[in-house]
Amino acid sequence: MKKNSVLKKAWTGLVEFVAMHQIPIMAVLILLVIAFPFMTDNKYLLRIATLCLINIVLGLALNLVQGYMGQMSFATAAFWGIGAYAGTIGVMRLGMPSLLGMAFGMAVAGLFGLLIALPTLKLKGYYLSIVTMGFCEIVRIVEMNWQDLTRGSLGIMNIPAVSIFGFRFKSGRANYIIALIILFVVTIFVKNLINSNFGLSLKAIRDDDSAAETMGINIVHVKRVNFVISALICGFVGAFYAQYVSFIHPSSFASGVSQEYIVMIIFGGLGSIPGTFLGCIALTILPELMRSLLQYRLLIYGALMVIMMNFMPGGLLGNLDLGLVRKKILERRSREAVKGSGGGDGE
Amino acid sequence: MSANLVVTGLTQKFGGLTALNNVNMEVNLGEIVGVIGPNGAGKTTLFNVITGVYRPTQGQVVLNGKQINGLKRYEITRLGFARTFQNIRLFKQMTVLDNVKMGMCCRSKCNVFDNLLHTPRKRREEKEQEEKALKILETLNLLDYKYDAPGSLPYGEQRRLEIARAMATDATILLLDEPAAGMNDQETGELSKTVSGLRDSGYTIILIEHDMKFVMNICDRLYVLNHGELIASGTPEEVKTDPEVINAYLGKEEEE
Ligand SMILES: Nc1ncnc2c1ncn2[C@@H]1O[C@H](COP(=O)(O)OP(=O)(O)O)[C@@H](O)[C@H]1O
Ligand SMILES: [Mg+2]
Numbered sequence: 001m002k003k004n005s006v007l008k009k010a011w012t013g014l015v016e017f018v019a020m021h022q023i024p025i026m027a028v029l030i031l032l033v034i035a036f037p038f039m040t041d042n043k044y045l046l047r048i049a050t051l052c053l054i055n056i057v058l059g060l061a062l063n064l065v066q067g068y069m070g071q072m073s074f075a076t077a078a079f080w081g082i083g084a085y086a087g088t089i090g091v092m093r094l095g096m097p098s099l100l101g102m103a104f105g106m107a108v109a110g111l112f113g114l115l116i117a118l119p120t121l122k123l124k125g126y127y128l129s130i131v132t133m134g135f136c137e138i139v140r141i142v143e144m145n146w147q148d149l150t151r152g153s154l155g156i157m158n159i160p161a162v163s164i165f166g167f168r169f170k171s172g173r174a175n176y177i178i179a180l181i182i183l184f185v186v187t188i189f190v191k192n193l194i195n196s197n198f199g200l201s202l203k204a205i206r207d208d209d210s211a212a213e214t215m216g217i218n219i220v221h222v223k224r225v226n227f228v229i230s231a232l233i234c235g236f237v238g239a240f241y242a243q244y245v246s247f248i249h250p251s252s253f254a255s256g257v258s259q260e261y262i263v264m265i266i267f268g269g270l271g272s273i274p275g276t277f278l279g280c281i282a283l284t285i286l287p288e289l290m291r292s293l294l295q296y297r298l299l300i301y302g303a304l305m306v307i308m309m310n311f312m313p314g315g316l317l318g319n320l321d322l323g324l325v326r327k328k329i330l331e332r333r334s335r336e337a338v339k340g341s342g343g344g345d346g347e
Numbered sequence: 348m349s350a351n352l353v354v355t356g357l358t359q360k361f362g363g364l365t366a367l368n369n370v371n372m373e374v375n376l377g378e379i380v381g382v383i384g385p386n387g388a389g390k391t392t393l394f395n396v397i398t399g400v401y402r403p404t405q406g407q408v409v410l411n412g413k414q415i416n417g418l419k420r421y422e423i424t425r426l427g428f429a430r431t432f433q434n435i436r437l438f439k440q441m442t443v444l445d446n447v448k449m450g451m452c453c454r455s456k457c458n459v460f461d462n463l464l465h466t467p468r469k470r471r472e473e474k475e476q477e478e479k480a481l482k483i484l485e486t487l488n489l490l491d492y493k494y495d496a497p498g499s500l501p502y503g504e505q506r507r508l509e510i511a512r513a514m515a516t517d518a519t520i521l522l523l524d525e526p527a528a529g530m531n532d533q534e535t536g537e538l539s540k541t542v543s544g545l546r547d548s549g550y551t552i553i554l555i556e557h558d559m560k561f562v563m564n565i566c567d568r569l570y571v572l573n574h575g576e577l578i579a580s581g582t583p584e585e586v587k588t589d590p591e592v593i594n595a596y597l598g599k600e601e602e603e
Contacts, residue, residue: 189463196462196469197452197476200441204449207438214398216424216453216516225459271440319440328494 019325033180037173046172052284053179054241059265059280060190060273061233065128066262067271068194069226070206074258075116075132078139079109079234080241081253085143085150087239088159088248098163102239109235110228112139117224124209136255143250155249162243175244182240186233191273193229195323202226203271256298263301267308269315278316351376351551352397352520357406359392359575366392368575369406374520379542379552381562381583384572385595390555391433393572394522398430399423425453429518431509433525433555437497443508444493447480450515480515487511487541503534507541514545521545523554527561539565563587571595 018025037046058076065073087105090096096104120131143150150156161170162178169175193199201222204212213219242248260283268279287297308315354372358365366389374380382390396403399420408416415423429450438446461469484490487507492500497508506526513521526542527535539561546552556562562569563583571579571586573595579586586592 192463192465196465196473197448197455197457198459198462200445200449201452203441203445204438204452207440208436210400211432211436211438212449213420214400214424214430215450215512216421216429218419218421229459229463324442324494331494 015320015322015325016329019322020329022322022326034177037176043172046176048285048288050172050176050179050244052281053176053183054237054244055261055264055280055284056277057179057183057186057237058234058261059268059276060186061230061237062261063265063270063272063276064190064193064202064226064230064233067265067269067276068199068202068206069223071223072126072129072262073132073227073230074129074136074255074262075113075231076234076261077253077255077257078132078136079113079231080238080257081139081143081248081250082112083109083235083238084242084248084253085156085238086235088156088242089149090239091160091243092156098160098243101243102236105239105242106232106236109238110232113228113231113235114224116231117227121223121227122220132258133255136253136258140250140254143253150250153250155247156242157247159242159246159248161246162240178240179244182237186237187273189233194273198222198226206271260301263305266315267304269317269320272315272317272320274320274322275315275317351411352553353407353409354393354397355407355409357393357396357408358404359389359396359401360404365575367396367403367572370572370575370577372570372577372580374551374553376551377546377549378567379546379554379565381566381569382553382555382572383557383559383562383569383586384578387574388572389575390572391524392575394430394524394553394555397423397522398428421453424516424518427517427519428522429513429516429520430522431506431513431524431526433528435505435509437505437508437512439496439498441497442494443489443497443500444477444480444484446497446508447483447511447515448476450512451476451479451517454517483511483514486514486544488537503530503538506530507538510541510545514550518550520551520553523552523556525555525557527556527558535561 036049040046058080061079062073062076065071083105085105086108087101090104091098091101094104116131116135120128144152146152161168162175163169169178194202201212201217201219204215204217205219205222209219264279264283265276266279267283268277269275287294290297290300293300312318352372352374354370357367357370357372359367370389370393372393382393384390392401395401396416397408399416399418399422403416406416407414410426415426418426438449441449455472457466457469457472460466481490481493484493487510489504489507489511492504492508497505500508506528510521510523510526513523523542527538530538535558542552542554542565554562554566566583568581569579569583569586570577571589571592578595579589579592581589
């Protein structure tokens with residue numbers, strides 16, 4: 001019991017320290033992740049790191065729907081795959097330049113997001129989960145069987161690498177940097193969104209959608225827009241992923257993959273950006289460390305989920321809002337300052 | 348003074364149950380109108396129909412000559428109605444301040460791109476909202492709780508936060524569903540000051556309440572419901588002496 005409270009104190013202290021020194025800490029972290037590819041030549045390490053970045057982007061997109069809007073979606077892999085396939089087809093069949101291919105992947109995924117959102121988000125509760133589960137499977141089956149377009153189970157090979165203004169970026173290092181830029185932009189967008197009126201509406205819908213509507217929110221509209229934004233993000237990063245790995249196959253985008261993202265953000269923390277980072281990084285690296293246990297991965301994930309649900313239902317950093325922690329501390333300090341000057345004869 | 352809100356022939360059935368039966372009501376600008384009646388009389392249902400939760404089986408709700416029943420809930424809110432809930436329904440995972448700011452979202456002039464890109468327009472609006480929310484919290488004596496979770500507040504404070512959130516929607520008509528429920532005498536006294544203050548600052552208020560002292564003190568007019576029927580209306584004095592009301596409702600209290 002006592003040990004527990006010491007741990008808790010240490011944790012609170014750490015969170016408060018981080019909250020009060022966000023800018024220098026962020027600066028150091030950003031420098032480190034920028035420096036990372038220049039400190040190693042190890043292709044494998046760079047690849048894992050790049051996958052971490054891509055997975056965080058997908059985790060953030062999913063967290064918009066699941067963490068902030070409060071509806072579980074199994075469509076992450078579907079939109080990611082649609083982005084990958086559409087982007088690739090755009091580049092290889094329609095002759096689009098690399099960046100336009102990414103935009104095309106993004107747009108097609110967004111369009112499918114809208115198609116899902118229109119009928120299902122009128123309803124509450126588990127409809128979205130069920131529909132997206134089916135959707136993910138349908139997308140995989142189409143990818144598998146529309147041979148003319150997707151080459152089915154052969155997958156698409158030799159996808160041209162990312163190219164910007166005529167420069168072709170083939171190296172792992174360059175792709176890491178591109179992924180980092182994508183992650184940076186997406187993080188800023190997501191942060192802006194959730195700290196805006198749009199984000200307040202989302203959180204209110206999550207907490208009590210009927211009360212949110214009574215407070216004047218067009219909840220169906222907000223939910224749809226949010227879902228489409230999430231799909232757009234997945235689609236964009238999907239198209240980038242295809243150009244990065246140069247080979248795509250339907251099995252990369254199966255519904256089991258969607259579940260892994262759900263596990264990642266539940267583990268890290270629903271409704272928390274730092275939580276998404278933590279969960280996605282941990283559960284991208286962990287399976288690599290446990291390669292020999294690969295066949296038990298889902299079993300381990302399952303056990304992990306049960307443990308989390310019981311002991312930390314919010315995830316490691318669930319709903320952690322460093323901005324809020326900081327405001328609270330400043331408030332407390334200013335109150336103490338007033339008290340201190342009022343009391344006078346303290347020390 | 349022109350009639351602001353007119354309810355005519357309102358009937359609300361739930362299957363075989365008639366929760367409201369041919370209810371007529373008029374509320375004028377700047378009034379405090381009380382709706383009283385025993386439990387299950389249909390008071391909350393009346394609020395639910397006015398705010399668009401249910402579409403009435405029959406009858407009309409008209410605001411300034413415009414029929415509003417049939418509109419969506421959020422559209423009705425944007426016309427200037429806001430309510431509190433009898434069973435407190437705050438947004439539990441949001442701070443007290445965010446609960447109030449959330450009420451302002453329906454008036455936001457920013458689109459998704461403003462929010463996504465944090466444009467100057469968005470930043471300006473955000474600043475205005477923050478100031479306004481703090482002012483509202485101050486009016487309702489909740490400022491010290493601004494960064495707390497609503498669930499951690501005492502009961503009376505939660506009820507006041509419901510009012511704060513409703514005010515944030517820029518409403519002109521506030522519908523308060525049992526705002527004094529669970530409050531002690533002192534808190535109720537403060538609440539009646541707050542509510543009269545709101546009326547003085549221009550709000551029209553319709554409130555449901557069981558606390559007779561509170562209602563009699565504060566309301567300009569009362570409507571009495573029993574089993575979904577309007578059995579009396581008028582000033583507190585008139586209603587107090589109405590034999591049917593005494594029989595249906597006040598009777599129990601006068602006995603002691
Ligand atoms: N959504 C509903 N479905 C069925 N019955 C309802 C519903 N809402 C209210 N009622 C019934 O209508 C009657 C009036 O309820 P209500 O308006 O909540 O009364 P009160 O005057 O206590 O606020 C009650 O008998 C209640 O059970
Ligand atoms: Mg009621």
